[in-house]
Amino acid sequence: MTKVGIIGGAGYTAGELIRLLLNHQHIKIDFIFSTSNAGNKVYKIHQDLIGTTELVFTNQINSEVDALFLCLGHGNSKAFLEGHSLSESTKIIDLSNDFRLEADKYFEGKEFVYGLPELQKSAIQNANYIANPGCFATAIQLALLPLANSHLISDDIHVNAVTGATGAGTSLSKTTHFTWRDNNFSYYKPFTHQHLGEINQTINQLQNNLDSEIYFMPNRGNFSRGIFVTVYTNFDGELSEAQKLFEDYYEDAPFTIISDETIHLKQVVNTNKCILHLHKHDNKLLITSIIDNLLKGASGQAIQNMNLMFGYDETEGLNLKANYF
Numbered sequence: 001m002t003k004v005g006i007i008g009g010a011g012y013t014a015g016e017l018i019r020l021l022l023n024h025q026h027i028k029i030d031f032i033f034s035t036s037n038a039g040n041k042v043y044k045i046h047q048d049l050i051g052t053t054e055l056v057f058t059n060q061i062n063s064e065v066d067a068l069f070l071c072l073g074h075g076n077s078k079a080f081l082e083g084h085s086l087s088e089s090t091k092i093i094d095l096s097n098d099f100r101l102e103a104d105k106y107f108e109g110k111e112f113v114y115g116l117p118e119l120q121k122s123a124i125q126n127a128n129y130i131a132n133p134g135c136f137a138t139a140i141q142l143a144l145l146p147l148a149n150s151h152l153i154s155d156d157i158h159v160n161a162v163t164g165a166t167g168a169g170t171s172l173s174k175t176t177h178f179t180w181r182d183n184n185f186s187y188y189k190p191f192t193h194q195h196l197g198e199i200n201q202t203i204n205q206l207q208n209n210l211d212s213e214i215y216f217m218p219n220r221g222n223f224s225r226g227i228f229v230t231v232y233t234n235f236d237g238e239l240s241e242a243q244k245l246f247e248d249y250y251e252d253a254p255f256t257i258i259s260d261e262t263i264h265l266k267q268v269v270n271t272n273k274c275i276l277h278l279h280k281h282d283n284k285l286l287i288t289s290i291i292d293n294l295l296k297g298a299s300g301q302a303i304q305n306m307n308l309m310f311g312y313d314e315t316e317g318l319n320l321k322a323n324y325f
Contacts, residue, residue, distance in 0.1 A: 001026060001027065001028045002026055002027050002028070002066045002067060002310055003028050003030040003062075003064075003065045003066050003067075004021060004027055004028070004029055004030060004065055004066065004067040004068070004069065004306075005029075005030050005031045005032070005033065005061060005062060005065040005067075005068045005069070006018065006029070006031070006032045006033065006068075006069045006071060007033045007061070007068065007069065007070050007071060007072060007080060008033070008034065008070065008071035008072040008073075008076075009032035009033055009034040009037070009042070009045075009057055009071070010034045010036065010037050010045050010057070011071055012166050012294055012298075013071045013095050013294060013298045013299045013302075014032070014069075014071040014299075015045075015046040016294045016295060016298065016299035016300070017069055017071065017299045017302065017303070018032065018042065018046060018049065018053075018055075019046070019048075019049070020299065020300065020303055020317050020318070021303070021317070022049075022052065022053055023317060024303070024316060024317035025316070025317070026310070026312055026316065027317070029055060030062050030065050031058050031060070031061060031062055031065075032055060032056075032057055032058065033057070033058060033059065033060075033061055034057040034058075034059070035059045037057040038057050038058055038059035039056065039057065039058075040056065040057050041054065041055070041056055041057075042055045042056065042057060045057075061084060063084070063085055063086045063087055063090070064087045064089075064090070065087075065090055066089070066090065066091065066310075067090065067091045067092070067093065067306055067309075067310070068086065068090055068091070068092050068093070069093050069095065069302060069306075070092065070093070070094040070095060070096060071095050071299075072095075072096055073096065074096045074097045074098065074194075075096070075098060076096065076098075077094045077096045077098040077099070078098050078107065081107065081108065081110075082108070091127075091128050091129065091130075091306075091309055091310075092110070092112075092128070092129045092130070093115070093129075093130045093132055093302045093305055093306060093309075094112065094129075094130065094131055094132060095132045095298055095299070095302055097131075097134060097194060097195075097198075098131070099112035099129070099131040100112075100114060100131040100133065100134070100137075100197070100198045100201075101197050101198060101201060102201060105131065110128070110129045111127075111128075111129060112127075112129045112130065112131040113127035113129065113130055113131065114130075114131050114133065114198070114201075114202070115127075115130040115131055115132045115133060115301065115302075115305040116133050116138065116141060116202065116301075117253070117301070117304055117305065117308060117314070118141075118142060118145060118249075118250065118253045118256055119141070119145060119202060119205075119206075121252075121308060124305055124308045124309060125308045125309065125311075127309060128309075130302075130305045130309070132298065132301060132302045132305065133198060133297075133301065134194070134195040134198060134297070135163065135195075135227055135291070135293040135294075135297025135298055136161055136163065136193065136195040136216075136218060136227060136229075136297075137195040137198045137199050137202075138274070138291060138296060138297050138301065139161065139227045139229045139274065139289045139290070139291045139296075139297065140159055140161065140195070140199050140216070140229055140231065140289065141198075141199055141202050141203075142256055142274045142276065142289055142291075143229060143231045143276060143287040143288075143289040144157065144199075144203060144231065144287070145202075145206065145249060146245045146246045146248075146249035146250070147233070147235075147245070147285075148202075148203045148206035148207040148210075149206045149207075149249060150245060151206075151207045152235065152237075152245075153203070153207055153210060153212055153233060154212070154233075154234055154236075155212055155233055155234035156212050156213045156214070156215060156233065157212060157213070157214045157215065157231060157232075157233045158215050158231070158232050158233065159214060159215065159216040159217065159229065159230070159231050160217045160219070160229070160230050161216070161217070161218055161219065161227060161228065161229040161230075162185075162218075162219040162220070162221040162227065162228045162229075163218065163219070163220065163221060163226075163227045163293055164221055164223045164224050164225040164226050164227070164293060165220070165221075165222075165223070165224055165225075166224055166225045166293060166294055182222055183222060184220075184222050185219065185220065185221065185222060186219065186220050187217055187218065187219045187220070188218055188219075188220060189218055190216075190217055190218070191215060191216060191217070193216055193218045195216075196214060196216055199214060199216075200214060212233075223265070225269055225270075225292055225293055225294055226265040226268065226269045226290065226291070226292055226293060227289075227290065227291050227292075227293045227297060228264075228265055228288075228290050229288065229289040229290070230286060230287070230288050230289075231286070231287045231288075231289065232284050232285065232286045232287070233284070233285060234283050234284060234285070235280070235283065235284070235285035236283065238280070239278060239279070239280035239285075242278050242280070242285055243258065243260075243278055246258050246276060246278065250276075254314055254315050255272050255273050255274060255296060255304070255315070255318070256273075256274045256275075256276065257273060257274070257275050257276070258275075258276050258277075258278070259275050259276065259277045260277075261277070262277055262288070263275050263276075263277045263288055263290055264290070265290055266322060266323075266324050267290065267322055267324075268290045268291055268292050268296070268322060269292050269322055269323060270292060270295070270320055270321070270322055270323050271292060271295060271296070271300075271320045271321065271322050272292070272295045272296045272300035272301070272303075272304065272318040272320060273291070273292075273296060273322075274289060274290065274291045274296050275289075275290050276288065276289050295320070300318055300320075303317055303318060304318060
């Protein structure tokens, strides 16, 4: 059995990790670290786990675990690693944005590999340290990878994306209270969202010397989980050519599916899937991309990366069904 630890165990992403790992046939959860909840039963925070587990939060770590998941706020993963010694054999999967960019991927002798399996599966299989992608970044990149891989991005890219309330984490703010979020809709960080860095990095990795801009408008939706993205850009070919391009690129990607019908969020919520749909209007190609922000956008993808790192089937523990009704 592979022994794993979870740091920052009280948040949404940690809760999803715990639920999935408890049912992973190759994994044993060794500890769940949370200084604010040390000594409490895990189900006191993640209340759906009552009757499922008797695990207790701790403020101690086992430095010899096989894998460590960092579910900390952005900027806190570096601080945690600076303050704790780990075995050189411990593999790390970080869910923050601390190590996603090329400029940040080296830290205290560790090289963090960007963990988007549809981009670089073999690099992940050989990695010891993974920077798990952001949720918006995952959905948007999966909409663009086939075009960039074939050097077919020739004009600016326009992105409109809506995320559920869980994308803001568990900390309360003015825009996360129910009375503000319910029956409401708003944008935030227009054209400047932090996930643009990793998106641009990936697209330029595949299509060098790209002379196009990505204009990204992130929005807050009045639902709990899920991301709905529409991307459009120029494309000179026929819709059938684009469809084949995408199907060929994702042929060996078990969680990325091309739909020939329009798509909606209920198809992916509570799953590790990304579903894509293509539509052609004049010279514009519209790509719709949907994911669950907490699973394919965070914890599910982290387990997908762990499976690849330890030689397990990529889909192990992730064959989940959407809650359609």
